[in-house]
Amino acid sequence: MKLYAMPEPKFQDLSETEFVYLYDYHIEAPAAWAAVAEYLTERARLHGAKPLRIVEDTAYGPEAYRMQIATDVITVCTGGASGARYAVYMLMQIAYRSRIPVGVIADHPDMASRGYQLNLRGPLRQTPVDVLCHYLRLCGQAKINTVLIEYDTRFDHGKYQPYEPWMLSKTDMQQVQKTAQDEGITIIPLIQTYGHLEFLLSQPSLSAIREEQDLPDQLCPLHPDSMPFSKALIDMYVEAHPGLQYLHIGGDETRQLGKCPKCAAYVAKHGKGGLYTHYVNELIDYLCSKGITPLVYDDMICAHPEAMKDLDRRATIVYWDYWTTSDPSPLLVARGGHEWAIVRDKASWDDRNFEGLPDMQREIFKVFGKPADLENGGLDPAYLERYRPYLGDQFPKYVKAFPYIEYYQDQGFKVIAMPTSLGNSDNYLGAPNEARFTANIRTFAERTIQAKADGMITSAWFRFPESAYPIGIALAGQYSWGMPEYQEGK
Ligand SMILES: [Zn+2]
Known part of the structure; x- marks a missing residue:
């Protein structure tokens, strides 16, 4: 049966003819999960006479569940409160005119950490706080359990920035954090501490x-005043997020x-990489001393090998790539290997011969992927020496998608993947190229699961209007949870 759920459940065996009504049920849950039960009761308006019984069962993971929908009782077996939450959200998604089929749904995530970016500098630059909380609830419903919040000028940076009417107040911040908690979502704030600081450094x-x-x-x-400034920013964010991890x-x-x-x-x-880590390592150490795990973008470290050598291994690397849409990929993001960074092999894919490539890839090549002789001099020899073992056996025509995942892992880092749901530069029919973003998220999710990386956070960039934003939440949830066709025998 087509459920129209996102993400789709891994297993379902549902009746085509027999149905119950969601509003006929009320939640019964273990005492330890009373707060979640109360929240879900209000969310799903479950005030009926029949029991929806939530049973703790350690045979299931904390986010996994098996749900038996019957006419007299709905029974949810799960290892954690999030499993209960996701079971009820599945019922809310599949209830059509409040009607749900009887039968069994069983589900579990393929990726433990599934994230989305609430970008307050991009599409959400004027979004009221109650709508931000609505997006957090959409994330919860999409089974996203991590949200990266880039506040930009909407965070009150005190003396460093003049007041703006869209700044979030202390009460607003608390409302966002309470909603995240209700939805089982971990907030990761993003504050730039090195580059991309024009919103503050322009003062x-x-x-x-x-x-x-x-x-x-x-x-x-x-500059002697730079490190105190970066640490002051960190302190503000730590203070604004009690219990920050x-x-x-x-x-x-x-x-x-x-x-x-x-x-x-x-x-x-010491090289550019040496200068980079000289600064970043002190920030990493500062955060670790507070018991907080720092996340750092990968691009500078990838392009400057001396940075990779020296970077503090306690940092988690956030690996972003918004152009790769298939595995293997005819496009290489050659950080530090070519002046254009995003290249294709000229001998395999000249401007007339794109045979075997889908239309979407041809469209991407119109904007990204400059032709270069990848084997003979087109790439920096030091780049090739370092990364060639990770590029796969079809190089140079194709490369293994997102080849740096394993490289960073081999270097001793935890890795979080970052595709995009609203990105840069190319468009399709005059609109953001959602086809590219969908394939980018899906392919990155597949590789993250395959390489057992530490999670994925789907980004949402550029100054598109907020109306272009929410589909990314559904896509991020769908692909980071994992696709049902990947499950053996289901
Ligand atoms: Zn300087």
């Missing part, structure tokens, strides 16, 4: 610590490394 009061005076994106890592410190696209004379001298001695 005249912070001009002294810019790496370049006329480009306020990046701070100078060797993870903090993403950004660190992507620090393209101005070594521009000021002091940094140039340091780079001459």
